[in-house]
Amino acid sequence: MLIDVPDTALTTFRAMWAELDRIGVHPTGTRRYSWTAEDAALRKWFTAQASARGMEVHTDANGNIRAWWGGRPADGDAGVVTGSHLDSVADGGKWDGPLGVLLGFLAVDALAAAEARGEFVRARPVGVVDYMDEEGTRFGVACLGSKLMSGVLDPEKARALTDADGVSLAEAMRAAGADPDRIGRDDAEITLSGAQVEVHIEQGKQLVGLEAPVGVASAIWPHGRWSFTFDGVADHAGTARLVDRKDAALPFASTVLAARAVAEELDARATFGRFHVEPGGP
Ligand SMILES: [Zn+2]
Known part of the structure; x- marks a missing residue:
């Protein structure tokens, strides 16, 4: 089923983007690292966007933040989650991550408008997510938030990770007002993230060659360091x-x-x- 994008979407997009553009953007690129002042500003932006749409924000023990349309579902519900990450690599491209989070909110706008017209019925909870430290820039482990949530990364090992200044993840979390003792596998959040869709900028150049505006991924490259x-x-x-x-x-x-x-x-x-x-x- 195709849903019309509201006429106001582009204006909304630009206004949201202009606010993001004030956080951690340098002439050489974007610097948005986990548990820093920029990270806090990005979370604030996320929360404000969610509140403007009447969505309930929930930050899990691993620092992943979700906004639920119509409120956080009951434990055991399997939602449809869209979103991405707001952190960046060192001097990164500004589209990488934020585009997916921003479009998640715009998707909720479009669905809400369609629902108001009676063209869409919500069968499952819908959420927008920002995964903590997807790039692994500060502590050297990519997908830190989702790896902790899914239990792939041992919390003890994670707490001991250090950044370039020797600050451990545990110390960085405490300094940001989070509790590192609670990190680890989170079955409730795994279940709530029943299905996930992510819009992401293409980091290569294949779509240009194909003259295709959008590609749909059929597989994911596994990667390691x-x-x-x-x-x-x-x-x-x-x-x-x-x-x-x-x-x-x-x-x-x-x-x-x-x-x-x-x-x-x-x-x-x-x-x-x-x-x-x-x-x-x-
Ligand atoms: Zn990304």
């Missing part, structure tokens, strides 16, 4: 003969090339995003 340590021996760059050396950069370089070759062969993806050389003499 690994760290490697290559041991070498520091030596004199100018004088040590190649034959006498044990340069750690060589196995590193061949690993990068090998990963790239395998990724091409399997039509997968491989990225080496961060490397650190010790002692690091030029």
